[in-house]
Amino acid sequence: xxxxxxxxxxxxxxxxxxxxxxxxxxxxxxxxxxxxxxxxxxxxxxxxxxxxxxxxxxxxxxxxxxxxxxxxxxxxxxxxxxxxxxxxxxxxxxxxxxxxxxxxxxxxxxxxxxxxxxxxxxxxxxxxxxxxxxxxxxxxxxxxxxxxxxxxxxxxxxxxxxxxxxxxxxxxxxxxxxxxxxxxxxxxxxxxxxxxxxxxxxxxxxxxxxxxxxxxxxxxxxxxxx
Amino acid sequence: xxxxxxxxxxxxxxxxxxxxxxxxxxxxxxxxxxxxxxxxxxxxxxxxxxxxxxxxxxxxxxxxxxxxxxxxxxxxxxxxxxxxxxxxxxxxxxxxxxxxxxxxxxxxxxxxxxxxxxxxxxxxxxxxxxxxxxxxxxxxxxxxxxxxxxxxxxxxxxxxxxxxxxxxxxxxxxxxxxxxxxxxxxxxxxxxxxxxxxxxxxxxxxxxxxxxxxxxxxxxxxxxxxxxxxxxxxxxxxxxxxxxxxxxxxxxxxxxxxxxxxxxxxxxxxxxxxxxxxxxxxxxxxx
Amino acid sequence: xxxxxxxxxxxxxxxxxxxxxxxxxxxxxxxxxxxxxxxxxxxxxxxxxxxxxxxxxxxxxxxxxxxxxxxxxxxxxxxxxxxxxxxxxxxxxxxxxxxxxxxxxxxxxxxxxxxxxxxxxxxxxxxxxxxxxxxxxxxxxxxxxxxxxxxxxxxxxxxxxxxxxxxxxxxxxxxxxxxxxxxxxxxxxxxxxxxxxxxxxxxxxxxxxxxxxxxxxxxxxxxxxxxxxxxxxxxxx
Numbered sequence: 001x002x003x004x005x006x007x008x009x010x011x012x013x014x015x016x017x018x019x020x021x022x023x024x025x026x027x028x029x030x031x032x033x034x035x036x037x038x039x040x041x042x043x044x045x046x047x048x049x050x051x052x053x054x055x056x057x058x059x060x061x062x063x064x065x066x067x068x069x070x071x072x073x074x075x076x077x078x079x080x081x082x083x084x085x086x087x088x089x090x091x092x093x094x095x096x097x098x099x100x101x102x103x104x105x106x107x108x109x110x111x112x113x114x115x116x117x118x119x120x121x122x123x124x125x126x127x128x129x130x131x132x133x134x135x136x137x138x139x140x141x142x143x144x145x146x147x148x149x150x151x152x153x154x155x156x157x158x159x160x161x162x163x164x165x166x167x168x169x170x171x172x173x174x175x176x177x178x179x180x181x182x183x184x185x186x187x188x189x190x191x192x193x194x195x196x197x198x199x200x201x202x203x204x205x206x207x208x209x210x211x212x213x214x215x216x217x218x219x220x221x222x223x224x225x226x
Numbered sequence: 227x228x229x230x231x232x233x234x235x236x237x238x239x240x241x242x243x244x245x246x247x248x249x250x251x252x253x254x255x256x257x258x259x260x261x262x263x264x265x266x267x268x269x270x271x272x273x274x275x276x277x278x279x280x281x282x283x284x285x286x287x288x289x290x291x292x293x294x295x296x297x298x299x300x301x302x303x304x305x306x307x308x309x310x311x312x313x314x315x316x317x318x319x320x321x322x323x324x325x326x327x328x329x330x331x332x333x334x335x336x337x338x339x340x341x342x343x344x345x346x347x348x349x350x351x352x353x354x355x356x357x358x359x360x361x362x363x364x365x366x367x368x369x370x371x372x373x374x375x376x377x378x379x380x381x382x383x384x385x386x387x388x389x390x391x392x393x394x395x396x397x398x399x400x401x402x403x404x405x406x407x408x409x410x411x412x413x414x415x416x417x418x419x420x421x422x423x424x425x426x427x428x429x430x431x432x433x434x435x436x437x438x439x440x441x442x443x444x445x446x447x448x449x450x451x452x453x454x455x456x457x458x459x460x461x462x463x464x465x466x467x468x469x470x471x472x473x474x475x476x477x478x479x480x481x482x483x484x485x486x487x488x489x490x491x492x493x494x495x496x497x498x499x500x501x502x503x504x505x506x507x508x509x510x511x512x513x
Numbered sequence: 514x515x516x517x518x519x520x521x522x523x524x525x526x527x528x529x530x531x532x533x534x535x536x537x538x539x540x541x542x543x544x545x546x547x548x549x550x551x552x553x554x555x556x557x558x559x560x561x562x563x564x565x566x567x568x569x570x571x572x573x574x575x576x577x578x579x580x581x582x583x584x585x586x587x588x589x590x591x592x593x594x595x596x597x598x599x600x601x602x603x604x605x606x607x608x609x610x611x612x613x614x615x616x617x618x619x620x621x622x623x624x625x626x627x628x629x630x631x632x633x634x635x636x637x638x639x640x641x642x643x644x645x646x647x648x649x650x651x652x653x654x655x656x657x658x659x660x661x662x663x664x665x666x667x668x669x670x671x672x673x674x675x676x677x678x679x680x681x682x683x684x685x686x687x688x689x690x691x692x693x694x695x696x697x698x699x700x701x702x703x704x705x706x707x708x709x710x711x712x713x714x715x716x717x718x719x720x721x722x723x724x725x726x727x728x729x730x731x732x733x734x735x736x737x738x739x740x741x742x743x744x745x746x747x748x749x750x
Contacts, residue, residue: 057431060432060437061435065436066436070436082388082438083388083437114608114610117597117604118604119623120570120571120597120598121603122623122624122669122673123598123627124598125598132623137613163437165432165438166421166422167420167421182320183314183316183317183396
């Protein structure tokens, strides 16, 4: 499996899993009235300011035989977590976590509260209100979250470097492979891979943003007052 | 709804004012930092040192501890101060080719130093082989296998799931590791267990953290404080081509005489004694 | 589908809030709202919307009791508070709250999604024609006028067959002819179903046209009877 394909697979997996986990977290952050909420928001935003190598380093420790992640994984699967694709996915999920939660949270907060009131009054449980009102009106935020996670993971280097072990077909992502080529002075090959990565990323992003525009347009109501 | 609107506007104005104030403060602080770096550096170095040049050294990852020792000793001579950056030799090679501002380059691979010399990026006559690196098999003290006792056999143990080596495509210790494994006849058997570190330092990290059960690392790292309590086995020198480590003073060096002085110190008896302490050896003939 | 026995709405609530200019404001009322339309009049800031929110369950009163007939929706002494979505209350808000991503038919059907499809369709058809918006059923809120949206909003609340209906100035911004139509529809609907309806308005015309009873509020409390009689006379002039 080539490095480019591996990078894409990692990006898609991470984006999908982060969406699943990000939705409930963003929901809680958007609608909770807990006074200490700001603390959790800061924790969520931490990966934004931590250098990827720091994150990767702590991930490496956490995945080790004495670390919390490593112990649980080994007990469940009988082998280590570092140097596996699963290990990359987990580390990348930490790294891109705020890129999922923040756009989702913004979107949820932007939904007109009166619509949520109306939904509740009409008899919809909070779960139904989430499914039928909040989610459909947050498509823009959901798309942004997916795109950001995908793009962020595709370009990830520092974290993968720290916990990947550079195994071809398993943890040798495109960014690592390109770096390897540069280190081996094979600049031509490095250029080629980088260009392909650039083209793929650009195409994916363009398509997604085009879809996003369409989704947002169809919801505009001229007489709606704020 | 009307009540909400008024409060929102009030809160909004206050927020904007606070935000503007914070931004202004940040701008002032960063401008101050930008405009007065000289003052800071001078304060750090002290009055006497204000006149000493600073040598910027690019050093291979396996010199992490040896270079610190050498630098301390050299600085006592009051010729210059040293500022060392550690990393992979291949990386430094690329950077220097693209104008990275180093004065000296200590590579773990003589070939990189030679190439720089051939490209005219080194000071003539400064190319030298300053040490020969040694490869060891290393595991944590609490590892499942005793590499000190079993040597290569330890790698074949089923409990060893991952073996860390440096990336053989561009790291000298990685190339040596593969060569050693092949000459021991076990490369094909252990190939699937190999994981690759970007440089020898990272390789050591993989084993030290326990994620890889065993690793082939530099002796100079294995004797360091963090690793000396582990179990190790010196790979017989004949099993792999010697890791010839070369250095050059760069053309772009700002203080060439100080740079040459340091290189001379490294190759002097005192310098070699230090390097030996860290597990390095020397070629029979200097190149 | 009407209620044989009219179940009155009993409200006794106290809620401390901050008004727009940070003045402390206490809503303290005790009301019995019988079946039929009760007009709730009062200046801005009197607490009318807050009262409606308390009845609907969108705002939790500091203390008090809210009940409809035998059903107890809120009782602070017994720590009972039925969540909003479990109260069968219809609430037409002051500004339009149609779901922009659903068409008219889906909006109206939102509150009765739990009914079997045939019955649901029947009710929707009935109310679409009652409010004369049948032609709009496939359109999205972005594609209908303000007046049409108001009717759809009303229809959406009424189709759920609530026990209590709350309306907060539902005809803001509509022209007279439209208002007259909707008043007719509402009257007809009220006659068919005998439930308490609380209607907040500034408009004398609406008050006269719809009101079976009248309640006035000022600064968080109900204005007593004598004053109302005086106001009523004023209204009629």
